[in-house]
Amino acid sequence: MIKILLRNILRIIVLVSFQVFILNNVQFSGYVNPYFYILFIILLPFETPGWLLLSLSFVLGLSIDLFSNTPGLHASATVFMAFIRPAVLGYFAPRDGYMPGTFPRIYYYGFSWFFQYSAILILAHHFFLFYIEVFRFTDFFHTFTRAILSSAFTLLLVLISQYFIYRK
Amino acid sequence: MQNLIRFILRNHFLLLFILLEIVALVLVFQNNYYQSAIVFNISRNVSGYINTKTYSVRQYLSLREANTALHEENRLLRNELFSSYKSQVPPASEAEFDQIWERRYDYIPARVIANSVNKQHNFLSLDKGAVHGVETDMAVVSGNGVVGIVTGVSENFSTVIPLLNVDLRISSKLKDTGYFGSLYWDGMDPEMATLTDIPHHVILNRGDSIVTSGFSAIFPEGIMVGTITDFEIYGGNFWSVTVNLSTDFRKLNQVYVIRDLLRKELLELERSAGYD
Numbered sequence: 001m002i003k004i005l006l007r008n009i010l011r012i013i014v015l016v017s018f019q020v021f022i023l024n025n026v027q028f029s030g031y032v033n034p035y036f037y038i039l040f041i042i043l044l045p046f047e048t049p050g051w052l053l054l055s056l057s058f059v060l061g062l063s064i065d066l067f068s069n070t071p072g073l074h075a076s077a078t079v080f081m082a083f084i085r086p087a088v089l090g091y092f093a094p095r096d097g098y099m100p101g102t103f104p105r106i107y108y109y110g111f112s113w114f115f116q117y118s119a120i121l122i123l124a125h126h127f128f129l130f131y132i133e134v135f136r137f138t139d140f141f142h143t144f145t146r147a148i149l150s151s152a153f154t155l156l157l158v159l160i161s162q163y164f165i166y167r168k
Numbered sequence: 169m170q171n172l173i174r175f176i177l178r179n180h181f182l183l184l185f186i187l188l189e190i191v192a193l194v195l196v197f198q199n200n201y202y203q204s205a206i207v208f209n210i211s212r213n214v215s216g217y218i219n220t221k222t223y224s225v226r227q228y229l230s231l232r233e234a235n236t237a238l239h240e241e242n243r244l245l246r247n248e249l250f251s252s253y254k255s256q257v258p259p260a261s262e263a264e265f266d267q268i269w270e271r272r273y274d275y276i277p278a279r280v281i282a283n284s285v286n287k288q289h290n291f292l293s294l295d296k297g298a299v300h301g302v303e304t305d306m307a308v309v310s311g312n313g314v315v316g317i318v319t320g321v322s323e324n325f326s327t328v329i330p331l332l333n334v335d336l337r338i339s340s341k342l343k344d345t346g347y348f349g350s351l352y353w354d355g356m357d358p359e360m361a362t363l364t365d366i367p368h369h370v371i372l373n374r375g376d377s378i379v380t381s382g383f384s385a386i387f388p389e390g391i392m393v394g395t396i397t398d399f400e401i402y403g404g405n406f407w408s409v410t411v412n413l414s415t416d417f418r419k420l421n422q423v424y425v426i427r428d429l430l431r432k433e434l435l436e437l438e439r440s441a442g443y444d
Contacts, residue, residue, distance in 0.1 A: 050181035058188045065195075072195025079192055083185040132196065135203050 004045060012060060015040050020067040033146075034153045035074075037064055038125050039161060041082055042118050043105070046098045050086065057082035070133075077129035081121055088120050106162045118158050119151075126151040216368060216404045223369050273388055274427040276301055278308075281325075285332055285358040285417050292316060292328040296425060302326045305386055307426040313392035313414035314338065314380060315423050326425075332358055332417050339384045340393050343377040345370060351378070351393060351411065358417050361394065363409040370407065372399050378411050385434050388426060 019037040041057050048056075061075030068074070089104070092113060102108040104117065130147040176183060197203050278300075282293035296302050298321050308315040308328050316330035329336050334355045340363055341348035349365035363378060376396045382389025398410040428434075 051184050054181070054184050054188055058192070061192070070196075071199040072192040072197075076189055076192035076196060079185060079188045083181075083189075086181070132193075132203075135206055 008040075008044070011043070012040050012056075012063075016060070016063050016067075019064060024068055032149050032153050034150060034157055035126065035129070036154055036157045036161075038078060038081060038122065038154070039158050041078060041085065042121055042158065043103065044085075045103055046089065047100075053082045053085065054079060073133060074129065076132055077125050080128045081125040084124055085121060088117060092117050106159075114162065115155075115159065119155055122154050122158065123147075123151050126154065213401070213404070216401055220369060272428065272430050274301075274429060276425040276427060278302075278326075278423050278425055280420050280423060283417070283420055288334050288355045290330055290332045290417075292330050292420070294318075294326045294328060294423065294425065295324070297322050297324040297326050299323055301427060302425050303427070306428070307387045307391075308423050309387075309391055309426060310415050310420060310423045312416070313394065314387065315415055315417075315420065317386055318425060330417060331361060331413065331415070338387065338393070339381045340378050341381040342366070342370070342372075343379045343390075348381040348383065349406075349409075359413055360397070361411045361413055363411050364402075364406060366407040366409060368401050368405055368407050372396055372407060372409065374398070378409075385428070385431060385438075388428070 015037045019035065023034050023036055037060065040060055041053075044053060044056070057078040058075050061078035062072075064074040064078075065071050089098075094109070094113075099108075104114070106114045126147045130143050130150070134143045197207055276296055278294040278296040280292055281295050282291075284290045292308075292315070294302070294308070302318060302321050304318050304321055306318045308318060308330075314331060316328045316333070316336065318326050319329050320327040331338065331351075332353050334353055337350045337352045339348060340351040347366050347370045349363050351361055351363045353361045366372070374396055378393040378396065380387040380389060380391045380393060392414045394411040394413040394415075396409055397412045399407045402408040
């Protein structure tokens with residue numbers, strides 16, 4: 001239990017600094033802004049209680065906001081993403097539920113499961129974020145393209161990270 | 169009370185989500201100028217719409233008074249009618265009027281010898297100058313409508329700031345209703361200008377005529393400026409009207425410089441009244 005706690009604290013620090021110091025400076029032609037930090041919410045244990053999930057996401061989003069000078073923007077998107085996570089997990093659950101002692105990773109549930117699960121969460125987060133940021137529907141398809149491309153890039157990073165950093 | 173607590177406990181996930189989302193969005197709107205401006209704008213549009221609706225209801229309710237006022241005005245006008253007077257004989261001849269006294273505007277014909285429409289600050293040159301009686305601040309019109317204002321005069325030539333210059337503003341009004349505003353060119357399309365400061369309760373139609381208001385002591389009243397092609401509310405309370413200019417500046421040739429014979433008198437009066 002302590003081990004999981006420590007690991008998550010370390011993870012939130014690493015991800016936030018990676019996002020703030022490296023990825024926020026990556027912008028390919030104004031379309032692609034990867035938001036890799038949401039990997040933290042994807043990887044939270046299955047047993048995380050709802051209130052903790054929402055609060056952690058809020059704190060995570062707010063800490064990104066503090067560094068990128070957009071108060072509330074990322075927080076609103078991460079909270080939304082955390083809100084739909086239990087539903088997505090329930091939808092993709094295996095027949096006999098998630099095993100105790102396992103985590104939402106490729107290692108435990110396979111590539112296809114992890115791909116679908118993280119793709120939906122990433123899309124939800126990115127669409128929410130980009131539309132709140134633009135806050136109008138006049139350039140609907142421009143925003144749409146930006147959200148889709150950035151989601152694809154984030155998803156790629158998330159999948160790669162599964163093989164690179166979290167080998168187990 | 170117990171039920172309420174049970175309800176909160178049962179739905180704590182949803183309620184916490186709503187709470188945190190509200191906190192986050194409040195942060196967004198309070199701290200990010202862009203989003204708050206849009207929200208403010210939308211709420212103003214809504215209030216403007218409601219105001220328009222209530223105004224039309226109020227207008228309907230006051231029809232009775234409006235009718236009475238019109239009736240009274242009709243009575244006065246009928247009394248003024250020629251047929252209301254005892255003598256049915258018209259005045260002996262037109263010559264009875266002192267024509268020089270009645271006359272106010274003098275038209276000096278001129279030709280455009282230099283012109284531009286593609287800059288932000290366009291200028292015209294005319295082939296008439298001080299010798300022909302042209303002075304600065306005189307109005308210039310074409311057969312179709314307003315052209316501009318004389319700014320510089322030499323012996324034989326004069327320069328004109330046309331309407332197609334972002335520095336010029338002309339006081340104009342709606343021909344039908346008389347509501348007036350300020351007309352200017354936005355520097356884009358040489359056929360279009362923008363009329364502002366028309367209150368948004370005024371009913372506009374595409375194709376309505378815009379004419380000069382005569383308030384500026386430069387242009388006589390009622391000279392054609394253009395017709396309405398489009399209008400939208402800006403700032404909540406005013407129309408921003410797009411006007412199709414009746415003068416085609418790209419093929420401007422013959423114009424008239426208007427000399428106001430009573431201008432000096434009017435300006436002196438206004439100065440003594442402390443207008444300036």
